[in-house]
Amino acid sequence: xxxxxxxxxxxxxxxxxWRHHIEPNYVLIGSYFLLQNxxxxxASFIGMPLLRRRGIAFTMSLGCAAxxxxxxxxxxxxxxxxxxxxxAGLFLIGLSAGLVNLAGFHAISPAYELHKAATLNLGGVxxxxxxxxxxxxxxGAFFVYTAPSLLILLSVAPGFAAVIYAKARLPEATxxxxxAWRDVVRDFKSPAAILFALLLFFQFGNEGALAGWLALFLTxxxxxxxxxxxxxxxxxxxxxxxxxxxxxxxxxxxxxxxLLTGAVGLPMFACVVxxxxxxxxxxxxxxxxxxxxxxVILPLVMEKIGDRFPYYHPGFFNxxxxxxxxxxxxxxxxxxxxxxxxxxxxxxxxxxxGSIFVVVLLLLILLEARxxxx
Numbered sequence: 001x002x003x004x005x006x007x008x009x010x011x012x013x014x015x016x017x018w019r020h021h022i023e024p025n026y027v028l029i030g031s032y033f034l035l036q037n038x039x040x041x042x043a044s045f046i047g048m049p050l051l052r053r054r055g056i057a058f059t060m061s062l063g064c065a066a067x068x069x070x071x072x073x074x075x076x077x078x079x080x081x082x083x084x085x086x087x088a089g090l091f092l093i094g095l096s097a098g099l100v101n102l103a104g105f106h107a108i109s110p111a112y113e114l115h116k117a118a119t120l121n122l123g124g125v126x127x128x129x130x131x132x133x134x135x136x137x138x139x140g141a142f143f144v145y146t147a148p149s150l151l152i153l154l155s156v157a158p159g160f161a162a163v164i165y166a167k168a169r170l171p172e173a174t175x176x177x178x179x180a181w182r183d184v185v186r187d188f189k190s191p192a193a194i195l196f197a198l199l200l201f202f203q204f205g206n207e208g209a210l211a212g213w214l215a216l217f218l219t220x221x222x223x224x225x226x227x228x229x230x231x232x233x234x235x236x237x238x239x240x241x242x243x244x245x246x247x248x249x250x251x252x253x254x255x256x257x258x259l260l261t262g263a264v265g266l267p268m269f270a271c272v273v274x275x276x277x278x279x280x281x282x283x284x285x286x287x288x289x290x291x292x293x294x295x296v297i298l299p300l301v302m303e304k305i306g307d308r309f310p311y312y313h314p315g316f317f318n319x320x321x322x323x324x325x326x327x328x329x330x331x332x333x334x335x336x337x338x339x340x341x342x343x344x345x346x347x348x349x350x351x352x353x354g355s356i357f358v359v360v361l362l363l364l365i366l367l368e369a370r371x372x373x374x
Contacts, residue, residue, distance in 0.1 A: 001104055001123045003158050005130025007067055007097040010154070011036060011090065012212045012233060012332075013138040016226040017147045018079050018086075021219040024344075028083060030336020033212060035087045037329035039094020040101075047102040056107045057170045063099030064162035066092055068155045075151035094329075096158070107170075121248050121299070128241035131211070135237055139230035191368050199361045200298075205331035206267065206354040207294050211236060212332030213339075213347040217274075218283055220344050228280070232287050239291025247299040259296050260362055266293030268355045275348040290351075297358065 011032055015021070020029060043063075051059050070092035077085035104123070112119045134154070141150055214236060215229040224232075250259060270290035277283050331350060338346045 001101075001126040002130040003064055003067060003161055004097050004100045004104065005127035005132075006134045006154070006157060007093050007100075007130075008127075008329075009131035009134050009211060009237065010093065013135050013215060013230050014074075015216050016219060016230060017138060017142065017150055021216055021226060021229075024216070024220070026336045026339040026344075028336075029216075030333045030340075031087065032090050033329050033333035033336065035091045036094040037333060039091040039096075040098040040329070041094075042091075043095050043098020043102060047099050050099075051103060051106065055170070056103050057165050057168050059099055059103035060107070061162045061165035063096045063103060064158040064165060066096035066099065067158035068162060070096060071151050071155035071158070075148040075155070078147040078151070121244070124244055124298070125241065128237060128244065132234055132237040132241055135230055135234035139227050139234055142227045142230060191364070195361055195365050195368060199358060199365065202354050202357045202361065203294070203297050206351040206358065207240070208329055209331035209335055209347070209350050209354070210271075210290055210294075212329075213335055213344075214287070217344055217347045222278065222280065222283060224280060224283075232280075232283060235284065236287045236291045239288050240295045243292045243295025244299055247296045250296075251299060256300060259300065263293050263296035263300070264355055264359045264362065266290070268352055271348045271352040271355070275345060 015029060047059065070089045073092065074086060074089040077089065108119055108123065138150065211233065215233045218224045218229040218232055219226055266289045270286045270293065273282055273289065274286035277286060335347055335350055
């Protein structure tokens with residue numbers, strides 16, 4: 001999950017490393033995110049056959065090795081090299097992240113059977129750590145190393161993980177059986193599963209849109225240095241990480257209705273603050289509010305999913321996570337095309353509109369839960 005977080009969040013900081021804040025090509029940036037998303041979707045088709053034939057350790061090792069190779073490919077073809085090689089590298093980044101997610105969620109099955117909430121929460125913490133440390137590394141080393149050097153250094157982590165998993169002697173794990181087709185069809189006939197999937201899609205879309213474009217937005221709108229913008233991006237990931245840890249403590253102590261009200265209200269206010277501010281103090285406040293608000297929704301939703309679909313193993317959560325990551329990468333991809341026509345200010349408009357959709361979906365989920373309970 002740490003490697004997955006690092007790979008998923010990489011592009012948000014890499015845009016400044018590739019100097020897109022100086023000569024922005026919004027359509028090309030949107031295509032970067034789109035290719036990464038296609039790689040994640042491709043992993044869902046080839047991952048399960050690979051997992052069943054070669055096992056969890058091999059699949060995790062292959063995913064990490066592919067991530068290392070992808071980072072080295074991006075290092076070799078950083079600007080001003082032709083862009084299509086970078087697109088190939090980003091597709092491979094998405095593919096490797098998808099393989100790591102698939103194998104990782106199956107690897108945690110024994111722990112998941114013992115304590116569902118703690119296992120998913122721990123996975124989320126390591127995913128957030130990967131996002132945070134990637135942004136911190138790029139911010140701290142921006143003026144020290146060249147773009148190829150930064151990517152080569154980043155490739156060390158997945159390369160090291162690939163060696164560890166290749167040498168690991170994991171016990172022969174029997175993959176949990178997939179749910180019966182009648183259960184799957186029944187669930188997707190129910191409004192609950194559809195509403196949960198849509199909620200995760202839009203919620204991760206909001207988080208991904210802000211994370212993918214925040215550093216570029218702050219550099220172009222406020223004139224902040226790339227290192228400062230990347231530091232604020234790291235602050236956003238830190239707010240998400242700390243907020244999700246705090247949410248686990250708040251869930252049994254605070255009414256969920258109040259938590260949801262704050263979770264959807266704070267990001268909407270934060271988007272307005274970030275759009276209107278002209279100084280770093282306002283940007284810092286907006287980043288903290290957005291990260292803190294977004295952080296509460298996912299623990300609440302995952303708790304609901306665990307209660308409503310108890311017979312699913314972590315492989316189901318890999319599918320849910322893939323849906324969420326699809327939203328998290330399609331949103332910044334669409335922002336690239338919107339920004340081409342409407343300017344960089346639209347970056348704050350999409351999360352604001354997405355938060356409104358989240359409010360509507362949350363109300364529908366609460367209504368559906370009341371009706372099903374009756």
